[in-house]
Amino acid sequence: MAFKTVVFYGSYRRDRNGIRAAKFLLEHLTQRGHTTVFADAMEYDFGLLDRMYKEHEPGQAPAKMEELAEHIRTADGFVVVTGEYNHSILPGLSNLMDHFLEEYYFRPAGIVSYSVGGFGGVRAAVHLRVFLGEMGMPTISSMFAIPKITEALNADGEPQDESLIERLGSFLDELEWYEEALKRQRDEKGKPF
């Protein structure tokens, strides 16, 4: 089955490291045949939340917001990449994602976390599960954590250790299972609301 998957990432730091994880995910999703969209907060750059997408009159949202809304509405699933700032998710990521709500409903999300230290951003990943659940995305059970990201992935997002690729394979197997299952349910029964 051909999937469309949107990858979210939200660091605005000029020396940002999580871009390595985003590139790694985008590359491997593409290799598996996904149509990918990179929802990079720095590139979409909506500014701090003023109006949500749905609060604009139809057709009046800024063009980049309209573009991303359409990608989210037509996605089969999401991968959300978060670093960890003070044990929580990146403000740039939550600000980007807060612009949308109903557009996400009934599509699964996989959580990827990273840090330059040894814990791989897992504390932020736990927060992210609650955040995504509130926004209508069931999160898959597995979380994909990347400790010591600057050693694990080079600047192009290429892994320095084969085990990362093996782990990613099972994570994406699970994501695809949910993408297919929820797509079938949406196609057959529509959405309850």
Ligand SMILES: Cc1cc2nc3c(=O)[nH]c(=O)nc-3n(C[C@H](O)[C@H](O)[C@H](O)COP(=O)(O)O)c2cc1C
């Ligand atoms: C404000 C701030 C808070 C941070 N807090 C944590 C933390 O709680 N745990 C951790 O493992 N790393 C922490 N770090 C280090 C980050 O893991 C590291 O800077 C990482 O590269 C951030 O992701 P980014 O480069 O994509 O912005 C923090 C960094 C910043 C800038």
